[in-house]
Amino acid sequence: MALLLTSAAASALLLALPATDPAQTWTQVGGDGVYTFATSPNYANDGLAWIASGSVSYQGDGDIYLVTDHGEAVQFWSSLPGGPLEVQALAISPTFAVDSTLMATSQENLVPNSKLWKSTDAGLSWTEMPQPDPVTWTKFFNTVALSPNFATDQIILATDGGIAGRGHRSSDGGQSWSFLQPFSWQLMELKFAEDFATSGFAYGYKLAGSPRFFRSSDFGVSWDECSHPLSDPGVCPYLDRVFGIAVAPVGPQGQRAIYYHGQASVFDPSNFLRSTDNGDNWEYAGGGLEGLQVFDLDVADDGRIYAATDGGVYFSDDQGTSFSPFIAAGLPNPVTKIELAGGLGGDLYVLAGGVPDVTYFPIPVPSGALEPGNLYRLRLSGTGVADLGFGLAGAAGAPSLEVETTFGVHPNFSLQVTNAASNALAANVFGFSTVQVPLLGGTLVPGADFIINSVTGANGSVLLDLAWPTNFPVGSEVFTQTWILDPTATQGFSASNGLKLTKL
Numbered sequence: 001m002a003l004l005l006t007s008a009a010a011s012a013l014l015l016a017l018p019a020t021d022p023a024q025t026w027t028q029v030g031g032d033g034v035y036t037f038a039t040s041p042n043y044a045n046d047g048l049a050w051i052a053s054g055s056v057s058y059q060g061d062g063d064i065y066l067v068t069d070h071g072e073a074v075q076f077w078s079s080l081p082g083g084p085l086e087v088q089a090l091a092i093s094p095t096f097a098v099d100s101t102l103m104a105t106s107q108e109n110l111v112p113n114s115k116l117w118k119s120t121d122a123g124l125s126w127t128e129m130p131q132p133d134p135v136t137w138t139k140f141f142n143t144v145a146l147s148p149n150f151a152t153d154q155i156i157l158a159t160d161g162g163i164a165g166r167g168h169r170s171s172d173g174g175q176s177w178s179f180l181q182p183f184s185w186q187l188m189e190l191k192f193a194e195d196f197a198t199s200g201f202a203y204g205y206k207l208a209g210s211p212r213f214f215r216s217s218d219f220g221v222s223w224d225e226c227s228h229p230l231s232d233p234g235v236c237p238y239l240d241r242v243f244g245i246a247v248a249p250v251g252p253q254g255q256r257a258i259y260y261h262g263q264a265s266v267f268d269p270s271n272f273l274r275s276t277d278n279g280d281n282w283e284y285a286g287g288g289l290e291g292l293q294v295f296d297l298d299v300a301d302d303g304r305i306y307a308a309t310d311g312g313v314y315f316s317d318d319q320g321t322s323f324s325p326f327i328a329a330g331l332p333n334p335v336t337k338i339e340l341a342g343g344l345g346g347d348l349y350v351l352a353g354g355v356p357d358v359t360y361f362p363i364p365v366p367s368g369a370l371e372p373g374n375l376y377r378l379r380l381s382g383t384g385v386a387d388l389g390f391g392l393a394g395a396a397g398a399p400s401l402e403v404e405t406t407f408g409v410h411p412n413f414s415l416q417v418t419n420a421a422s423n424a425l426a427a428n429v430f431g432f433s434t435v436q437v438p439l440l441g442g443t444l445v446p447g448a449d450f451i452i453n454s455v456t457g458a459n460g461s462v463l464l465d466l467a468w469p470t471n472f473p474v475g476s477e478v479f480t481q482t483w484i485l486d487p488t489a490t491q492g493f494s495a496s497n498g499l500k501l502t503k504l
């Protein structure tokens with residue numbers, strides 16, 4: 001393996017770009033038209049995720065795609081029976097490594113009642129499950145959550161998506177259901193505490209009306225309404241429109257943080273609330289999110305909060321007191337769903353560029369408003385990549401320079417040049433800053449601090465296996481570009497696009 005640089009003195013030459021300059025670029029996973037997705041709870045080991053596809057105006061097709069190799073490959077996997085269907089939710093068993101269980105909810109086009117599906121073979125085949133007797137004014141199951149100890153306790157919490165917005169509980173893996181009290185109208189989602197198997201805590205929220213927060217301490221059998229005020233007696237946490245609730249992992253001293261997020265208004269500018277004591281007391285927070293719609297949150301094991309908003313991805317490292325933009329290129333807005341897969345230093349997945357969820361709109365939903373987005377992935381460790389452009393065409397057009405980096409925290413990565421002249425001398429230029437100066441009819445992107453020579457193969461490609469030196473700290477940056485001897489180019493050389501590489 002070639003080393004990118006080994007001199008300790010060279011690290012002093014690293015030049016940091018402004019914080020607004022992207023360290024890397026989001027990568028689209030799969031094709032266009034995604035309604036929802038879910039990542040495996042065992043993602044660090046199995047590298048799996050699932051995509052539910054669809055088309056504009058909620059005309060879904062009920063197709064499920066399997067993502068493998070930590071987002072590097074996507075294949076058609078299965079279709080829900082009786083389609084075309086609109087897949088509204090995908091839920092993965094937290095004990096997936098043991099039971100291979102997924103659940104999905106779907107709605108048939110122009111039919112008012114939804115269906116509930118279960119798979120015990122990782123989504124390859126599906127069985128329709130019973131639901132409560134339908135009535136004309138509800139669609140039934142809209143959200144489904146499986147217990148963290150599902151393989152043992154078989155507990156599922158679900159909400160229906162109609163006007164009623166009620167809660168339901170199953171303790172036999174979805175074979176039968178009981179109605180939850182004292183919920184009334186517009187219950188949107190139920191979630192489990194991480195240690196549900198021992199604590200019995202679960203949480204719920206309502207889209208509108210007061211109170212909006214509910215908690216169970218007996219494994220979801222009975223529920224208490226919020227009773228501890230923000231300031232005035234009897235007042236519970238309130239947002240103009242609630243989009244979700246996020247439950248953080250239990251802290252080292254037993255802290256139980258819960259986050260409420262949604263949409264502000266001119267009458268109530270708040271869009272983020274938090275409780276650090278299991279919902280007993282609440283306070284407004286979320287500095288930096290002002291004016292945004294906060295569609296989704298995910299909380300990492302170290303407490304970092306990732307927020308999906310109509311203005312991109314934001315993050316907080318102080319329990320939501322303040323948020324900052326997560327700078328990376330190539331992501332459209334809005335971002336409506338976010339999941340951290342594989343734990344700390346894993347991969348971040350988002351659904352972006354569409355608004356596929358009816359709950360993000362007032363009722364009735366504006367005509368033509370609903371449309372799917374696309375799935376994107378960002379590596380949080382390894383080598384970050386930002387494409388700087390400036391390719392110069394040769395025999396087969398402009399050569400392409402890309403980075404290949406596998407999942408996980410490690411220094412290794414590969415540089416691959418494709419679409420270059422065959423059997424040609426190539427100069428892989430590296431620098432600690434960009435110069436972007438005219439050269440041979442093109443633009444030299446990096447300063448030429450050192451060069452690695454190579455030769456392209458018969459197919460016009462070359463692969464370099466590299467690694468970050470151990471003395472380079474996280475955040476170190478190197479710029480690179482490959483120049484190829486090519487007699488068909490204007491001045492005898494073609495050039496790839498430039499890249500900025502960042503050690504993550």
